[in-house]
Amino acid sequence: MNKHRLHTPGPTPIPPEVAAAMAQPLDYHRTDLFRAIVREVEENARYVIGTTADVAILASTGTGALECAVVNLFSQGDKVVAVQSGKFGERWVEIARAYGLEVVVIDLEWGQSVDPVVVKRTLNEHPDAKAVLSTLCETSTGALHDIRALGRIVRAKDRLLVTDAVSALGADELRMDEWLVDAVVSCSQKGLMTPPGIGLCALGERALEASKSSTLPKYYFDFEKYRANLEKETTPFTPAISLWYGLHAALKMMRDEGIDNVFARHARMGEASRSAAKALGLLLFPQHPANTLTSIRLPEGVDGRALLKRIRGEYGFVFAGGQDHLAGKIVRIAHLGWMDDFDMIASIAALERGLNDIGFHAPLGAGVAAAQSSLASPS
Amino acid sequence: MNKHRLHTPGPTPIPPEVAAAMAQPLDYHRTDLFRAIVREVEENARYVIGTTADVAILASTGTGALECAVVNLFSQGDKVVAVQSGKFGERWVEIARAYGLEVVVIDLEWGQSVDPVVVKRTLNEHPDAKAVLSTLCETSTGALHDIRALGRIVRAKDRLLVTDAVSALGADELRMDEWLVDAVVSCSQKGLMTPPGIGLCALGERALEASKSSTLPKYYFDFEKYRANLEKETTPFTPAISLWYGLHAALKMMRDEGIDNVFARHARMGEASRSAAKALGLLLFPQHPANTLTSIRLPEGVDGRALLKRIRGEYGFVFAGGQDHLAGKIVRIAHLGWMDDFDMIASIAALERGLNDIGFHAPLGAGVAAAQSSLASPS
Numbered sequence: 001m002n003k004h005r006l007h008t009p010g011p012t013p014i015p016p017e018v019a020a021a022m023a024q025p026l027d028y029h030r031t032d033l034f035r036a037i038v039r040e041v042e043e044n045a046r047y048v049i050g051t052t053a054d055v056a057i058l059a060s061t062g063t064g065a066l067e068c069a070v071v072n073l074f075s076q077g078d079k080v081v082a083v084q085s086g087k088f089g090e091r092w093v094e095i096a097r098a099y100g101l102e103v104v105v106i107d108l109e110w111g112q113s114v115d116p117v118v119v120k121r122t123l124n125e126h127p128d129a130k131a132v133l134s135t136l137c138e139t140s141t142g143a144l145h146d147i148r149a150l151g152r153i154v155r156a157k158d159r160l161l162v163t164d165a166v167s168a169l170g171a172d173e174l175r176m177d178e179w180l181v182d183a184v185v186s187c188s189q190k191g192l193m194t195p196p197g198i199g200l201c202a203l204g205e206r207a208l209e210a211s212k213s214s215t216l217p218k219y220y221f222d223f224e225k226y227r228a229n230l231e232k233e234t235t236p237f238t239p240a241i242s243l244w245y246g247l248h249a250a251l252k253m254m255r256d257e258g259i260d261n262v263f264a265r266h267a268r269m270g271e272a273s274r275s276a277a278k279a280l281g282l283l284l285f286p287q288h289p290a291n292t293l294t295s296i297r298l299p300e301g302v303d304g305r306a307l308l309k310r311i312r313g314e315y316g317f318v319f320a321g322g323q324d325h326l327a328g329k330i331v332r333i334a335h336l337g338w339m340d341d342f343d344m345i346a347s348i349a350a351l352e353r354g355l356n357d358i359g360f361h362a363p364l365g366a367g368v369a370a371a372q373s374s375l376a377s378p379s
Numbered sequence: 380m381n382k383h384r385l386h387t388p389g390p391t392p393i394p395p396e397v398a399a400a401m402a403q404p405l406d407y408h409r410t411d412l413f414r415a416i417v418r419e420v421e422e423n424a425r426y427v428i429g430t431t432a433d434v435a436i437l438a439s440t441g442t443g444a445l446e447c448a449v450v451n452l453f454s455q456g457d458k459v460v461a462v463q464s465g466k467f468g469e470r471w472v473e474i475a476r477a478y479g480l481e482v483v484v485i486d487l488e489w490g491q492s493v494d495p496v497v498v499k500r501t502l503n504e505h506p507d508a509k510a511v512l513s514t515l516c517e518t519s520t521g522a523l524h525d526i527r528a529l530g531r532i533v534r535a536k537d538r539l540l541v542t543d544a545v546s547a548l549g550a551d552e553l554r555m556d557e558w559l560v561d562a563v564v565s566c567s568q569k570g571l572m573t574p575p576g577i578g579l580c581a582l583g584e585r586a587l588e589a590s591k592s593s594t595l596p597k598y599y600f601d602f603e604k605y606r607a608n609l610e611k612e613t614t615p616f617t618p619a620i621s622l623w624y625g626l627h628a629a630l631k632m633m634r635d636e637g638i639d640n641v642f643a644r645h646a647r648m649g650e651a652s653r654s655a656a657k658a659l660g661l662l663l664f665p666q667h668p669a670n671t672l673t674s675i676r677l678p679e680g681v682d683g684r685a686l687l688k689r690i691r692g693e694y695g696f697v698f699a700g701g702q703d704h705l706a707g708k709i710v711r712i713a714h715l716g717w718m719d720d721f722d723m724i725a726s727i728a729a730l731e732r733g734l735n736d737i738g739f740h741a742p743l744g745a746g747v748a749a750a751q752s753s754l755a756s757p758s
Contacts, residue, residue, distance in 0.1 A: 004404055011405040011620055022621070023402055025383055026390040026574055028697050059576050060599065061438045061616040067599045076596075098598040189617065195405055197438050197576040197619030217596065219477040220439065220446045237440040238568065240576030240619070241390055242401070318407050 002316040007347050009139045009167045009293045009320060010062075011189040011196055012337035014246070018193055021249035022242045029241055035233035037248050042230060044251035048192075048259060049165075049184050049202050050175035056226035057247075058199040059240040062166035062187035065199030067095050068221040069162050069183050073131065073207060075215040076100035081122050082133040083114045087140035087323050088164055092133040099216055104129060110326065111141045111295075113288040116149040123157045130210070131160035131182075137168035140323045142295030142332060143286035144172060151180035160207055166190060169200075170254055171266040171292040171336050182207040191262075191292070193253070193337040194246040264378075266291040269335035269344045272374040276348040279370035280355070280362040285330045293320075293334040302360050304328040311354035317347055341375045381695040386726050388518045388546050388672045388699060389441075390568040390575055391716035393625070397572055400628035401621045408620055414612035416627050421609060423630035427571075427638060428544075428563050428581050429554035435605035436626075437578040438619040441545035441566035444578030446474050447600040448541050448562050452510065452586060454594040455479040460501050461512040462493045466519035466702050467543055471512040478595055483508060489705065490520045490674075492667040495528040502536045509589070510539035510561075516547035519702045521674030521711060522665035523551060530559035539586055545569060548579075549633055550645040550671040550715050561586040570641075570671070572632070572716040573625040645670040648714035648723045651753040655727040658749035659734070659741040664709045672699075672713040681739050683707040690733035696726055720754045 006013050014022075027033060038057075045055045058064055074080065078101050082092045085108035096103045104126050106114055119132060132154050136147050147163055154161040160182040165174050169184070170191025176184050182204045189196035203211060203223055211223055219225075225236040254262055270291030277284055277296050285295035298304050304321050305328050311317050320332040333351065335344050348367040355362040385392050393401075406412060417436075424434045437443055453459065457480050461471045464487035475482045483505050485493055498511060511533050515526050526542055533540040539561040544553050548563070549570025555563050561583045568575035582590060582602055590602055604615040633641055649670030656663060656675050664674035677683050683700050684707050690696050699711040712730065714723050727746040734741040 004406070006405060006407065008407045010617060011407065014405060019402065023398065026385060026393055026568075027383070028385065028387045028390065028699070059438065059440045059443065061619075063616045064438065064443075064599045095598045098601075099596045187617075189405075189620075195619065195621035196617045197622055217478045219474045220443045220600075222477075237442045238389060238566075238575045240440075240574065240622070241568075242574035242621075243576055243619070320407070 005317045005343070005346065007317055007319050007334045009190065009332060009334040009336055012193060012334065013339070014195065015193055015250065015253060015338045017253060018246045018249045022246040024245055026241050029239050030234065037244060038233045038235065041244060041248050041251060044255050045200060048170055048251060048254055050259070051177045051184070051202055051204060053176070053202045053204045054227045054230055055200050055202040056223055057235065057239070058201065058221070059197065059237065060199035061196060062185065062199055063091065064221065065185040065187055065201045066091060066164060068199065068201040068223065069185050070095050070099055071216045071218040071221050072203065072211045072214055072223040073160065073162065073183065074099065074101055075213065077102065079104065079126060079129045080131045080133055081106060081119070081126060081129045083119070083135070083145060084108065085112050085114065085141065085143060086110050086138035088135050088138055088166065092164065096133065111143055111286045113143050113145050113286070116146055116153055119150055120153045123154070123159060129159060131162055133162045135164040136174055137172050137290035137292040139167040139293070141286050142290055142293045144288050144290035147174065147181060148179045155180040160210060167336065168290060168292050170262055172290050173263045176202060176204065188243060188247055191337050192247060193250040194243060197240050197243045198247055265340065266335065268341065268375055268378045269339060270294060271378055272341070272344050272371040273333060273335060273348065275374040276367035276371040279366040280352065292336050293332050295330050295332045297330055299360060302355070302358065304331055306358050307331060307354050310357050311350050314357065315350045315353060317350040344375065345371050384696045384722070384725065386696055386698050386713045388569065388711060388713040388715055391572060391713065392718070393574065394572055394629065394632060394717045396632060397625045397628045401625040403624055405620050408618050409613065416623060417612045417614065420623060420627050420630060423634050424579060427549055427630060427633055429638070430556045430563070430581055430583060432555070432581045432583045433606050433609055434579050434581040435602055436614065436618070437580065437600070438576065438616065439578035440575060441564065441578055442470065443600065444564040444566055444580045445470060445543060447578065447580040447602065448564050449474050449478055450595045450597040450600050451582065451590045451593055451602040452539065452541065452562065453478065453480055454592070456481065458483065458505060458508045459510045459512055460485060460498070460505065460508045462498070462514070462524060463487065464491050464493065464520065464522060465489050465517035467514050467517055467545065471543065475512065490522055490665045492522050492524050492665070495525055495532055498529055499532045502532070502538060508538060510541055512541045514543040515553055516551050516669035516671040518546040518672070519705070520665050521669055521672045523667050523669035526553065526560060527558045534559040539589060546715065547669060547671050549641055551669050552642045555581060555583065567622060567626055570716050571626060572629040573622060576619050576622045577626055644719065645714065647720065647754060647757045648718060649673060650757055651720070651723050651750040652712060652714060652727065654753040655746035655750040658745040659731065671715050672711050674709050674711045676709055678739060681734070681737065683710055685737050686710060686733050689736050690729050693736065694729045694732060696729040723754065724750050
């Protein structure tokens, strides 16, 4: 027997309530029953994002939702500032450039978090920049950017703050309206505990105002189409019905738990896995680690690919490795979505075993003990 | 007890094999196991479409896949000819215009099919038009366009033929390569018997060549990203994993049945429902009906909304009504995807009962008898 345990930063495990909802026979989507689902999904998506803004629920991945934000807010030649410190910061830059925007890149080493002062200075240097694009948790490195601080800075300068919360939504704290964030983008297969295939794009009041002068060509990702249909509790195009059933159940679970409890649970798991890494003599990769996933820098001589293969093959745990130039050099353990203290302990146990199996002598039990005491008395 | 029977032209019923595949626990998508799924889905999608071309499998609806074709083939200011005889012909026009194309519209009454001679004449009048955009089955009316004839005409003039086979794929005959079609677009929730959320876009050799000079901005729908990743048996963005599991199973079922048998089954069901309508004294709405769905023009005084409500409420059958100006005036009965002779008979029985219930005296039993003899000895 080899139980399968998914600790990747997307997809994440699906709760039985969500699986059961998705297993319902499909119904036609132009009915009162589906309108009720649209209403409740929208309401609970706003709750989780911390906003009163309209949220477009797209049939797309997170990248589609990022593109939705870009094509609705800007016009060709517009200047934007983008924070790039990993693969998904790079994605903002690539999408913006694909649409003919001029991108001022705050180019950080992978694993770093942006210093809010640098954002402020960059906006001073580029008074014509319309917006700042940043990730909340940079999934490729596990680094957290201080979106709350950026919100104050960007709002004070009357620009727009557009945040990729793809992996962080429903894990690391985010309060869109309170933190003065103008647009938030996410998707279904991370903290929202649903399979991939749904993207979310929330545009606040100022973003909506900016969208009125956007001239970038758009159709499928035209926010106005989603907004106008929301008023009728429907969608402009056929919704990904089975995934909506799942998302509907997942958002209800999150509302029942309470978003503060969701954040606290992830904070507790994040802290515990950082303690465990330390107890095993391992270094964390990011400067400011998120609670969405823990990225561990592997010691010299430890082959990350071999480690992941061993842990998956022998123990059934699926961790993620490094992307691009970090391939083989880091291990990323997500504690994201439908995860609790005991999943966390088990994943550290698997890490300890795997490291020893491939010849790195991590003190067996030290990681799980550290995680256990951290979980029992979080700071 | 009120069994639920879905006869809408998307979503369509999900076979148990597909439901079971989708109920599997999610796995990470960057694995050898998922690469095998990518390879098989791609191979079987080509088989069903009748092509050796690369098929981009998108996390999107059919509309996203239409947009994928447009943004990859054209540049701003390009001229295209679009056949418009219903809601989805209109969609081609809307998407093309949203991207700044000049659209020559062959504007037909809803329900009509395009005369290939008119397409030929239009291309003669517009020697600078790069392509013809048409639907195969116009879902909003149930009309079939003669894509095979258009293929010969458009190829002879060295233009591109781009076909929306959203509802028709795996139902009405389509043989992309043999019929000289350059691009085919479809999605998961029609003939492919999978829930909505996956779009397909196949670009043939000439379309791929044209895509090289396209300057429309694109990122999420950039065909080259999908093509390049296919070589590595993967996807550029997180695939809609659970829907891929379902599509994988559905395409296998279609391959096992054989595409000619799939076409013959739909032809048989189409013919039977047309015979039944006739036997009930009803007129068909489209000039040339497709085998994907049967659109029936309701007699004066029969309220389509009341009819559909009665049939759904009392008998559990979900038919579709008319869209836009046809609301209440037609009933659309899909016999599409996971459907057989006996589903067809049952749906006609429900139609007969519903018509009588709301006061239209259709001869009870005449429709089912006509369908039965047509199914037993199809022409």
